[in-house]
Amino acid sequence: MKKILEIGCGQGFRTYLLSKQKNNKVIGIDASKKDIEICKKRYPRIEFLNMNAEKLLFKDKSFDQVLAIDILEHVDNLRKTIAEITRVLKSKGKVIVNVPHYKSEEWLLKIRPTYFSEIHHVRFFKEGEIESLFKESKMVLEKKKKKGFLQHFELYFLFKRKVKSDSQLSIGSWRDNFYTKAVHAFFLMFDPVVVRTPLVYFPLWIITVPIGFVFNWFGNLFLPKSFYYEFVKN
Template sequence: MRDHVLTVDFDRLGLQAGERVLDMGCGAGRHAFEMYKRGADVIALDQDADELSTVSEWFAAMREEGGLPEGAEADVKQGDALDLPFADGEFDRVVASEVLEHIPDDERAISELVRVLRPGGTIAVTVPRWLPEKVCWALSDDYHEVEGGHVRIYRGDELVAKLEDAGLRFLGRDHVHGLHSPYWWLKCAVGVTNDKNPLVRAFHQVLVWEIVKQPLATRVAGAVLDPLVGKSMVLYLVKPEL
């Protein structure tokens, strides 16, 4: 199983084996894979059929590899964030990682996330952090002016307010991926598609080293940089009991 960098802290989310969980806008599936490994009943939802096909293949590979907790289940579902194909209160936990910044009608997407979460359930919402994202936008129009790209930059309190207005109660926030911000600033400076740039290639190797080996040097660097320039902001919230 390949390694993935995680944005959500599943211990903080409160994930337990056997719970039904939704990874909304799963992309390549990094969070869905981790929840599956922890014994959850996972639904990975996305609009992109090609992404879902790959995620489904990795789910099958994980099953074949074995070692999953008894009762763990995982499946994919193609769907629209503005009209989730699930019943009210169907999920114990919900993850929406790096999704809302792509959706013009984010308030409707948020209302759908709240609808499918059961009372007492928790949700983790992650978006690019305001300052690192602002720098990327200033350095390169190509970074965000693409089909399906980022349509807004969130301030933390603004997004918390939208989530609370939709019926959630805020539990706390975190900032992660401090090493990723300078990497993206570099990419924006030399051209976001210029992966052959020697500095970009060298920095990318450092990030891969961080993910695969988790050496002390990058863990210390991350601990210093995350609070200052962490690329992602992670919000944890609960849907109050009725």
């Protein structure tokens, strides 16, 4: 049984997908009490906790894997957060990190100067910065890639209205809610991570995932949306 911690689970969709994969025991945490309440109602069989990433209320070496997907750009104390992630990870455990690519952030800020404040980003990362920070915590880089080109298209459509983070999807008018969710759901069909779960978007993903792979591969050469990392604890 693999024990997984998802930091910044939002309203729980990714946590749910992870829980559906065989032999996974998943716990989702988020700093938003409102989001955790929503998670518990939607997915009552999964454990969700209201918790800050800078102070994880778990014993040392509790998890085989920790996910911090699009989280580190939001936290105030970055080194403290990384130290906590390392502490709760078992020896030889893996942490999966996704952060915005600095070129992407610079481009999006030119298009929409209020972008950072709307989605509560406090920083973006230069090339090599994440590797250095995790190296300080004795973590070994196992995998790195640039990804997420199609997310630029998603943000383009969302920028026609006020940008909403995953934790804000339930806020606003019905029209804004529907528009945001519809755009997000459409682009999820191209995401191979999401469609690994049996029957999610089936049979559409038979067509959309290969298309998404080709567009992402080509686009990531020029304007990736994010850096993806996998680190292993010594």
